Amino acid sequence: MVEVNSRSTLTPGEVAARAGVAVSALHFYEREGLISSTRTAGNQRRYRRDVLRRLAFVRVAQRVGIPLARVRDELSRLPDERTPSRRDWQRLSAAWRDELEERIRRLEQLRDDFTSCIGCGCLSLRQCALANPGDALGGHGPGPRLLEENSRS
Structure with missing residues (x-):
């Protein structure tokens, strides 16, 4: 003490x-x-x-x-x-700036993809950029592949 x-x-x-x-x-x-x-x-x-x-x-x-x-x-x-100090903050904020810019870019992308996702109502995984980017599941045939795969687990 x-x-x-x-x-x-x-x-x-x-x-x-x-x-x-x-x-x-x-x-x-x-x-x-x-x-x-x-x-x-x-x-x-x-x-x-x-x-x-x-x-x-x-x-x-x-x-x-x-x-x-x-x-x-x-x-x-x-x-x-x-x-x-002020100098410490300037050094750190400069170092963190690139990371923050990348986070902003990812959030903007998510926002833009999320907006289009709402339009489809997630009924079309072919068009959903969040659940199926680039229609990676399209080659597996029609239907909600992610839901079917998750229900088998």
């Missing part, structure tokens, strides 16, 4: 209120190694004030779809668990 100065640290409730997350989310982030706390003599958690910037970093990365494991890996590379 480390005795902490109450002026330099925040309680879980204070951090949660300022970061806009539930206290349970703080505990989750801590278990995942994204943030850390110290304990008072009474075994109560206390967070350094810079945890707020670290939480903002985590939440922004989450919003754009970066998996928490990748966020944790990047944060673990920072010396002494320091808070990510």
Whole structure:
């Protein structure tokens, strides 16, 4: 147990209120190694004030779809668990940009295919770009091949 100065640290409730997350989310982030706390003599958690910037970093990365494991890996590379700086964010956002662009491209493709799929009502697997891209099942004869194959399993 480390005795902490109450002026330099925040309680879980204070951090949660300022970061806009539930206290349970703080505990989750801590278990995942994204943030850390110290304990008072009474075994109560206390967070350094810079945890707020670290939480903002985590939440922004989450919003754009970066998996928490990748966020944790990047944060673990920072010396002494320091808070990510503007330069850190620029480096990471540049590295993640290609991945985000690819994800956007796949989502747009899914959206476009999904729209045409709704038109067929999934009654025609020949035309369904989601279930049967390129009519790969057309050579197996008429009918709902995927449903027949799944029912045999």
